[in-house]
Amino acid sequence: MLSAGATLRSMREQKPLVHQITNYVVMNETANATLALGALPVMAHAGEEVEEMARIASSLVLNIGTLSSHWIESMLLAGGVATARRIPVVLDPVGAGATEFRTSTSRRILDLVDVTVLRGNAGEVATLIGADAEVRGVESIAAGIDAAELARTAAQRLGVIASVTGPIDHVSDGERVLAIANGHALLATVTGTGCMSSALTGCFLAAKPGEPLEAAVEALAAFGVAAEDAADGAGGPGTFHARLYDALYALEPESLDGRAHIEEL
Numbered sequence: 543m544l545s546a547g548a549t550l551r552s553m554r555e556q557k558p559l560v561h562q563i564t565n566y567v568v569m570n571e572t573a574n575a576t577l578a579l580g581a582l583p584v585m586a587h588a589g590e591e592v593e594e595m596a597r598i599a600s601s602l603v604l605n606i607g608t609l610s611s612h613w614i615e616s617m618l619l620a621g622g623v624a625t626a627r628r629i630p631v632v633l634d635p636v637g638a639g640a641t642e643f644r645t646s647t648s649r650r651i652l653d654l655v656d657v658t659v660l661r662g663n664a665g666e667v668a669t670l671i672g673a674d675a676e677v678r679g680v681e682s683i684a685a686g687i688d689a690a691e692l693a694r695t696a697a698q699r700l701g702v703i704a705s706v707t708g709p710i711d712h713v714s715d716g717e718r719v720l721a722i723a724n725g726h727a728l729l730a731t732v733t734g735t736g737c738m739s740s741a742l743t744g745c746f747l748a749a750k751p752g753e754p755l756e757a758a759v760e761a762l763a764a765f766g767v768a769a770e771d772a773a774d775g776a777g778g779p780g781t782f783h784a785r786l787y788d789a790l791y792a793l794e795p796e797s798l799d800g801r802a803h804i805e806e807l
Contacts, residue, residue: 546760546802547795549750554580554795558600558748562741563587563617565607565636568734572603572741578790579764581745592616596623600748603741604655606647607636614647621655630658630747630754633702634740638662639669652700658747659758660696661705661740664689667696690719690807703754707739711762712807715755722759723803724766726773728782735786739765742790763802768793770801 559582564572569585576583586595589612596602602624604617624631633655635648648670651657660667673687673695687695689712696704697716705713711722729735739762746761747754771789776782 543753544756544759544804545799546763547798549746549757549760550580550764550793550798551795553745553749556749557582558745559584559598560601560603560741560744560748561586561592561595561599561620562603562605562744563592563613563620564603564605564737564741567607568605568737571734572605572737574787575738575790576741576745578787579742579745579793581748583741587613587616589616589619592620593623596620596629597627599624599629601630601632601744601751603632603634603744604651605634605636605737605740606638606644607634607737609644609647614650617651618654621651625656628656630744630751630757631655632659632661632740632744632747633657634737635660635662635666635670636737638666645669652702657700657702658754659703659705659743660700661707661743661758663736664692664706664708667704667706668692671696671699690714690721694719703758705743705758705762707736707762711766713755713759713762718755719807720755720759721805721807722762722766723805724763724770724801726766726769728773728776728779729769731779732783732786735769759804760802763804764793764798765790767798767801
């Protein structure tokens with residue numbers, strides 16, 4: 543059952559530990575976003591400890607933004623523990639399609655880890671199912687498939703919940719497709735907001751592990767509502783960035799569902 547407000551309230555009561563192996567560019571941002579929302583982040587990536595950390599976490603977020611070989615091995619180690627424990631795993635395939643290294647790494651993780659949610663932009667997700675896409679650096683320029691159909695197809699082919707973010711977000715389990723129309727254009731002006739949405743997906747999954755489709759949708763709706771609040775009165779990307787943490791912190795479970803623009807297609 544969809545209720546971003548109820549899940550947010552439960553998360554803030556439980557304060558789940560969200561283990562994030564993420565990139566240098568956004569490590570501070572995603573940790574602060576996780577804290578502001580109400581969960582607990584841990585940013586452990588050393589191979590010597592990731593399995594131990596994954597054993598006590600409630601979810602795992604893997605983000606390949608600043609990729610290197612030893613980080614890949616750490617992701618696979620942590621992912622193996624998460625798979626064995628059956629805790630939710632989010633994969634953010636940052637820049638898949640830009641280089642063969644990123645694309646092959648994303649596919650390797652999908653093959654070896656029981657990924658619950660694949661959260662990426664249209665170009666990244668299209669690349670991973672072999673559809674036409676253009677990815678420049680880590681930005682999606684074009685994808686040769688409708689976003690709703692892309693989410694459905696990716697979910698079916700990859701065996702995941704596909705969470706495709708853009709001006710309108712689309713999330714699918716391979717059968718149902720839900721569109722989320724919350725957010726603000728300023729999100730595209732700040733580095734790492736996509737990575738934040740992956741981190742928050744990990745938070746919602748930790749609080750609602752038995753309903754991954756609903757949790758993924760609720761996470762994007764909550765993040766979008768916070769972005770709308772942060773943009774109100776922001777002078778530009780800098781003030782918007784700072785206000786985004788305040789907006790996540792100030793989200794009210796009682797009013798969140800009424801503000802979420804979610805449509806099943």
